[in-house]
Amino acid sequence: MGIVEKMKEIEDEMARTQKNKATEYHLGLLKAKLARYRAQLLEPASKSSGGGTGFDVQKSGDARIALIGFPSVGKSTLLSKTTHTASETAAYEFTTLTAIPGVIEYKGARIQLLDLPGIVEGAAQGRGRGRQVVSTAKTADLIVIMLDATKSDEQKRLLEIELDAVGIRLNKQKPDIVFKKKVTGGITFTATVKLTKTDEKTIRTILAGYKLHNCDVMIREDITTDEFIDVLIGNRKYVPCLYVYNKIDSISLEQVDKIAREPHTAVISCEMDLNLDYLIERMWDDLGLVKVYTKKRGAHPDLDDPVCLRKGATVEIVCNSIHRSLVPSFKYALVWGKSSKFNPHAQKVSLNHVVQDEDVVSIFTK
Template sequence: MPANLPPEYFKVEEKYRLAKTPEERLRLTEELIRLAPKHKGTEKLLKMLKQRVKKLKGEIEKKQAKKLGTRISFAVKKEGAGQVVLLGLPNSGKSTLLSRLTSAKPEIGEHPFTTTKPVPGMMNFEDIQVQLVESPAVVEGSCEGRGFGLAPFGLARSADALLLVVDAGEPWQLEVLLKELRGAGVTPDPSRTAVVLTKLDRERGEFPNCPFKVLREGDPSLPSEIFRLLHVIRVYTKRPGENPATRPLILPEGSTVLQAARRVHEELAENLEFARVWGSTRFPGQRVPRDYVLQDKDVVEFHLK
């Protein structure tokens, strides 16, 4: 059966050939569908046009997702010993976890997307503070622009450590988070990432192949475990005959005496001859060379040339 297309159809088809944007091509394709007669002779044509509509909508969604990801920025200035980002799906318990670990007062609600921007808070751990940042929720399709788009993944990428917050009764949430992270080009470092289970009364214990350490909300050791994810050490300086400083230097694991001196002042590092260390050495106040590797809570006394 012939298609018997009206003259208006061919005029619109010519406009489609000249169209330059997917939005314009979509509008003209939908117009072609409207103009095409609906009978057996146009079945293949209409099927082709509908497939084109689907393809064009996909192109437009990707274009909008790219714009969304670059338009929204969730940058948070780092403070304290390090920045740890809390990432999770809607209603996974991120806000409650943040409020229990810090003095932050995030809005807590049962409806999704209660948190619409990053919420920072400072967690006390012994004599230091660690910055926790609750990210707005990730949803299925976030890496393609849905929800807050790529913005939460920018936070995760720049953080010093990552907490994947999962409702203990919904273990599938972890796989969604990992899938969206992969889609956004973010590969969590297993040594700097942990899963935190919330809503423990619903726990089902289904994490057999989890590549990260699994922690639990309310565990007294949680602040200590979060601190370990940062891979930093605390070093206390002192002058000869005086008490150690009360506020430590925060240094990366593996830092040496020379690097600690450089953190204090470049001139101190240039004139450093040796140091005396209390803590990790065989005996208190032991003399060590400039390349001695310090440990957490070491006390260091610098001696110049």
């Protein structure tokens, strides 16, 4: 029996099993088995099969956005309109057969936008070019799911299922769990909060299913069984996601208003160039980038070439972005802007100082 058949068998058994206190341990074990088979399917042990490889597109720029959707929702049109890249578009499905990169230049940042081939149902099992699409999506800093505003919400649900099946968690934070393997000593279990969605027995059952008999587990938030399995497997990717509904020129204003009010959502029309500037603003916000300007001693700040970094970046990351030789010879830095305690005046800071958007940094070496 192949892996796909085994997975189908487990899914059928889970569907037949009633969810109650008596069956939750059994369900926990089935979920753990299913997660293990999915990992084997997407990342086969034999490297020659290449099942988990993505498209060969080099990551470039300050961030990467992956465009995902079913065929003919307007991904290629969006790429052509927001970047200087021509992606083939047509009224029939599966026009794009490989990943096509483009670059959005915004606020001094270069953001790579990847137009991925249309996903079909069953992509997680390798249908179409599903494995390559989702494997490339794992390398993105933001996933943009393009949807057709004229179709039902079923398209959104199906895409979420496909991405969830390959370990991509949309708009979620990694659960606050500390898991550490040991050589001996058995299982040490600690929970700092009351667990209402799972319990210690279920977690110990899952650990036994993975043949983990010596480890430390500390749980610091009220998690579900699935979230514990995610941490145990360790290859889950937590990615922000923006749902973009295209073709809003074909639906009523009431429908547009209803869709636009949903969380993590933007509404556009590629055909009529509606709301594309706002979409790029939303992408920037969801990427969580900050711009930092550099300043040489005795000179004005260089406002034409900012360093683009993730929110929470430190002066050390700024140094590494400029040149790796700066950190070993670092003495101190002067920072002007929102992160300075003496704003608008400069603050003398160390490598672990966290910079904020539009800060000016001057680095002094030994």
